[in-house]
Amino acid sequence: MPERKFSTRKILFLKLRFCIFIETFQTKTFGFLNNESSI
Structure with missing residues (x-):
């Protein structure tokens, strides 16, 4: 179980x-x- 919980968290x-x-x-x-259009 802890292994599965770890993978889900990952x-x-x-x-x-x-x-x-x-x-x-x-x-x-x-x-x-935006910069390109303003120039």
């Missing part, structure tokens, strides 16, 4: 990291596009 952690990465990437891309 998956949640990876999902969270992935979501944060996507969010950061989108923000950077959006900011870049």
Whole structure:
């Protein structure tokens, strides 16, 4: 049981990291596009 609980926790952690990465990437891309259009 503890092993399964650990793996579930690990998956949640990876999902969270992935979501944060996507969010950061989108923000950077959006900011870049905004800068390009304003110039």
